[in-house]
Amino acid sequence: MITRTKHQLFTMLQQKGRLSAAIADLANQAAIEVAPYLDNLAQQRDYHQMRILESFQEARLSEYHLGLSTGYGYGDTARQTLDQVMAQVLKAESALVREQFVSGTHAIAAALFGVLRPGDEVLSATGLPYDTLREVIGIDDASGSLQEFGITYRQVELTAEGTIDIPALLHTIRPTTKLVMFQRSRGYSLRPSLSVEEIGQACQALAEQYPHVITFVDNCYGELVEAKEPTALGAHLIAGSLIKNLGGGLAPTGGYVAGKSELVEKAAARLTAPGIGSHVGSSPGGRRLYFQGLFMAPQVVYEALAGAVFAARLFELLGFAVTPRYDEKRTDIIQAITIGTAEGVVAFCQGLQQACPVDGFVLPEPNAMPGYADPVIMAGGTFIQGATSELSADAPIREPYAVYFQGGLSQTFVRIGAVTAAQKLYEQSLVPALRS
Numbered sequence: 001m002i003t004r005t006k007h008q009l010f011t012m013l014q015q016k017g018r019l020s021a022a023i024a025d026l027a028n029q030a031a032i033e034v035a036p037y038l039d040n041l042a043q044q045r046d047y048h049q050m051r052i053l054e055s056f057q058e059a060r061l062s063e064y065h066l067g068l069s070t071g072y073g074y075g076d077t078a079r080q081t082l083d084q085v086m087a088q089v090l091k092a093e094s095a096l097v098r099e100q101f102v103s104g105t106h107a108i109a110a111a112l113f114g115v116l117r118p119g120d121e122v123l124s125a126t127g128l129p130y131d132t133l134r135e136v137i138g139i140d141d142a143s144g145s146l147q148e149f150g151i152t153y154r155q156v157e158l159t160a161e162g163t164i165d166i167p168a169l170l171h172t173i174r175p176t177t178k179l180v181m182f183q184r185s186r187g188y189s190l191r192p193s194l195s196v197e198e199i200g201q202a203c204q205a206l207a208e209q210y211p212h213v214i215t216f217v218d219n220c221y222g223e224l225v226e227a228k229e230p231t232a233l234g235a236h237l238i239a240g241s242l243i244k245n246l247g248g249g250l251a252p253t254g255g256y257v258a259g260k261s262e263l264v265e266k267a268a269a270r271l272t273a274p275g276i277g278s279h280v281g282s283s284p285g286g287r288r289l290y291f292q293g294l295f296m297a298p299q300v301v302y303e304a305l306a307g308a309v310f311a312a313r314l315f316e317l318l319g320f321a322v323t324p325r326y327d328e329k330r331t332d333i334i335q336a337i338t339i340g341t342a343e344g345v346v347a348f349c350q351g352l353q354q355a356c357p358v359d360g361f362v363l364p365e366p367n368a369m370p371g372y373a374d375p376v377i378m379a380g381g382t383f384i385q386g387a388t389s390e391l392s393a394d395a396p397i398r399e400p401y402a403v404y405f406q407g408g409l410s411q412t413f414v415r416i417g418a419v420t421a422a423q424k425l426y427e428q429s430l431v432p433a434l435r436s
């Protein structure tokens, strides 16, 4: 492709001695090549921004909802307003948006423990679930898991192409199967993330044949990436984290559960206690950042996606396998890049960390993490601890040595992060396309 456009960002980084000419040139090429693919993402952002704005206006959000409450939070109308707005954004009957959820894992666990009873079976329709959920379910040993409460587990593998095997799924249901779970995002695996349409088809097929079976979606990293959420296409219950997509980089903590009112209330009874359910819960720090974060979420998801598209093309030009590719449809914000070696994974993460606004001087190393079986290296100097949606890269130290790169408060920041990671690999002679 012949064009004279020069992206000043890379020239500037090069002049400052932070990038080699070879990396700056490929970054420039990647930026030029991905430009035509960003428009669709911007259109989607506009669509969600409009919807979210309307839901705020319909809920008559007022300055007084942005303040704080304490104690039980009785009569805290902001809590209900936030739930109502979120339900509308997700096209769900109800939502439970709470800072008392410490993470996505906690929200998902509350949903599962809330709905399941001893003797029930959970069936995963998307193979082995995300690392931290294996302990929640009891696939990996953990005190207090679903398994300890007499709830059994089985899984149906995805097809060789990484799609849901609907015939096998229907065939595997037993009378005790109470809940079928889907994981929308790829997690730490190289399978494609699932489209909401595909999840919707599976939910529909289940509803026709097994109307009593509850469909649950781990919605982490997928929110606002497509036009609709699984709740709009038949999923009964979904859950996710607020320091990912829907917190817009501003929510300081928290998670959500959304779906059928009766099921959401069961999750609430598990989060708080039977009887008080969703009717309590204060916000001592105030709810402004939750509302503001949700309002900003379409923009932040756009920045993350646009940045991921650039990173996909850059690392492909550098000779690495990437998924998804820059021109493929995206259904979550994760960019997987197969680096191929443990030292390469570490170099990538250390390079990314160097580009971060907080703790940019820290060198991350692989470590044991609660909830994860393999050592994990995590890079991301974020304003909110562990907020992967600000920009982060993480990787379990295991075959095939892939890094999972996601988030980005601004597209420019993602570009700086990606090229700095590339530079670090280059300095250690780990870039296949630039080996001398």
Ligand SMILES: *Cc1c(COP(=O)(O)O)cnc(C)c1O
Pocket: 103, 104, 105, 106, 130, 132, 183, 185, 186, 187, 218, 220, 221, 241
């Ligand atoms: C992030 C994530 C979770 C929950 O993780 P937390 O770190 O507890 O928020 C669950 N499933 C998937 C697929 C995820 O990406």
